[in-house]
Amino acid sequence: xxxNATQPLRIGVLAIQGDYDAHATALNELGAQSIxxxxxxxxxxxxxxxxxxxxxxxxxKFLERDGFLKSLQSFVQTTxxxxxxxxxxxxxxxxxxxxxxSLAVLDATVERNAYGRQIDSAIYNGETSLPGGPLEMVYIxxxxxxxxxxxxxxxxxxxxxxxxxxxGHLMAATFHPELSSDRxxxxxxxxxxxxxxxx
Amino acid sequence: xxxxxxxxxTTTSLRLKVGLAEMLKGGVIMDVTDAKQAEIAEKAxxxxxxxxxxxxxxxxxxxxxxxxxxxKKIKEIMASTSIPVMAKCRIGHFAEAQVxxxxxxxxxxxxxxxxxxxxxxxxxxxxxxxxxxCGARDLGEALRRIAEGAAMIRTKGExxxxxxxxxxxxxxxxxxxxxxxxxxxxxxxYAAAKEFRAPYELxxxxxxxxxxxxxxxxxxxxxxxxxxxxxRQLGAEAVFVGSGIFMQDxxxxxxxxxxxxxxxxxxxxxxxxxxxxxxxECSEECTGAMxxxxxxxxxxxxxxxxxxx
Numbered sequence: 001x002x003x004n005a006t007q008p009l010r011i012g013v014l015a016i017q018g019d020y021d022a023h024a025t026a027l028n029e030l031g032a033q034s035i036x037x038x039x040x041x042x043x044x045x046x047x048x049x050x051x052x053x054x055x056x057x058x059x060x061k062f063l064e065r066d067g068f069l070k071s072l073q074s075f076v077q078t079t080x081x082x083x084x085x086x087x088x089x090x091x092x093x094x095x096x097x098x099x100x101x102s103l104a105v106l107d108a109t110v111e112r113n114a115y116g117r118q119i120d121s122a123i124y125n126g127e128t129s130l131p132g133g134p135l136e137m138v139y140i141x142x143x144x145x146x147x148x149x150x151x152x153x154x155x156x157x158x159x160x161x162x163x164x165x166x167x168g169h170l171m172a173a174t175f176h177p178e179l180s181s182d183r184x185x186x187x188x189x190x191x192x193x194x195x196x197x198x199x
Numbered sequence: 200x201x202x203x204x205x206x207x208x209t210t211t212s213l214r215l216k217v218g219l220a221e222m223l224k225g226g227v228i229m230d231v232t233d234a235k236q237a238e239i240a241e242k243a244x245x246x247x248x249x250x251x252x253x254x255x256x257x258x259x260x261x262x263x264x265x266x267x268x269x270x271k272k273i274k275e276i277m278a279s280t281s282i283p284v285m286a287k288c289r290i291g292h293f294a295e296a297q298v299x300x301x302x303x304x305x306x307x308x309x310x311x312x313x314x315x316x317x318x319x320x321x322x323x324x325x326x327x328x329x330x331x332x333c334g335a336r337d338l339g340e341a342l343r344r345i346a347e348g349a350a351m352i353r354t355k356g357e358x359x360x361x362x363x364x365x366x367x368x369x370x371x372x373x374x375x376x377x378x379x380x381x382x383x384x385x386x387x388x389y390a391a392a393k394e395f396r397a398p399y400e401l402x403x404x405x406x407x408x409x410x411x412x413x414x415x416x417x418x419x420x421x422x423x424x425x426x427x428x429x430x431r432q433l434g435a436e437a438v439f440v441g442s443g444i445f446m447q448d449x450x451x452x453x454x455x456x457x458x459x460x461x462x463x464x465x466x467x468x469x470x471x472x473x474x475x476x477x478x479x480e481c482s483e484e485c486t487g488a489m490x491x492x493x494x495x496x497x498x499x500x501x502x503x504x505x506x507x508x
Binding site for chain 1: 300
């Protein structure tokens with residue numbers, strides 16, 4: 001067990017915009033401490049970070065200022081980070097439809113709005129490699145992971161495309177586990193954070 | 200559960216609708232009238248655009264019957280941007296709503312800015328897969344819209360004026376109404392439902408949680424970064440900016456460079472709404488605001504907010 005296993009983990013939630021409150025609620029329910037991050041200096045001292053759903057184009061606008069992109073880029077190189085939907089887009093090495101800038105740490109290609117518009121949003125039950133049976137997955141104007149590199153492990157798929165992946169200290173989902181009451185995905189991320197600390 | 204395989208039962212459908220509203224939180228939704236403005240909005244960091252033929256200030260100035268925008272216009276705007284696109288239908292005009300759903304817009308605003316099509320009934324929003332946002336001036340009105348299936352509420356304010364006073368009034372009213380419910384006993388909620396003219400189940404939900412069961416945004420007269428910060432601090436989870444970005448006055452558009460500066464500053468202010476240092480920077484960046492109309496000087500008959508019930 002790591003030394004600080006009894007201390008609550010300090011997990012930042014990027015709160016530029018989007019459903020950051022839903023992530024904070026999930027983290028608090030699991031005994032972690034959630035910290036809203038709106039400025040680069042707020043990344044200091046975090047054990048991990050969640051980049052929530054929202055509009056990736058809006059996130060990028062904020063990251064362009066005050067050296068935020070650079071700070072975040074060096075943060076995600078070394079600190080556990082979990083991106084959902086727009087967060088997954090931000091982590092990916094390559095973004096298509098349209099092409100846009102990203103943090104480029106997750107060895108994957110992500111296509112924005114790949115399933116269509118809001119009318120094509122859907123909730124599915126799917127198998128994952130997490131214990132506990134099928135998982136509810138809420139897809140809202142979801143992106144699609146069209147390519148993954150050798151270091152990326154797929155934990156769940158939809159129609160043959162990865163929807164939940166991990167690569168070392170990074171995790172990404174194209175759906176929104178924060179919008180379901182099932183907390184297994186967030187728990188998996190917190191476990192990943194603990195393992196990263198003890199490694 | 201049988202509704203978890205992509206089939207749209209009411210519950211699944213409502214969760215997906217509210218889900219998109221959740222993604223827009225903390226952001227700014229901007230009124231645009233063409234592809235060029237949509238591009239400016241996306242580049243400035245808008246989370247969504249509202250596709251319109253005319254912005255509210257123009258509708259107010261020009262008069263006549265205001266209807267849904269032409270499909271051609273909406274498609275042009277949809278093709279020009281990667282962020283969600285909303286469009287307005289008239290109150291009660293479910294056929295316009297059907298057209299908007301068919302076009303694939305991401306959100307429909309059943310809006311008092313357009314001329315109402317039904318004096319008694321709003322659209323049955325449960326009948327649609329596309330989510331709806333509706334305006335409200337108080338909690339009762341908000342809950343009546345939610346009962347009809349709205350997935351997002353926004354204050355009505357007084358659209359097209361650039362005067363924030365009624366957006367403030369309506370947000371304060373909704374928050375005050377919600378707070379008043381949280382201190383009531385279980386047995387008092389039935390009378391509260393009668394008083395607010397809203398379904399008991401929704402009244403009970405608000406009494407327990409102290410907030411609306413769907414996201415609560417603000418609209419109607421927001422024109423400056425400080426306006427956006429004001430309504431956010433009063434409880435709005437995101438803001439709609441209509442005429443305030445692209446209009447110089449009620450008839451002429453602002454220069455694109457000017458609109459870009461305003462759009463960026465308001466987006467930044469909506470996120471950093473509780474950080475006066477950043478708000479001061481945003482306010483300084485903004486070199487001007489639409490001229491506007493003082494709501495206090497408007498005749499009752501010119502008020503858009505009294506449309507709907």
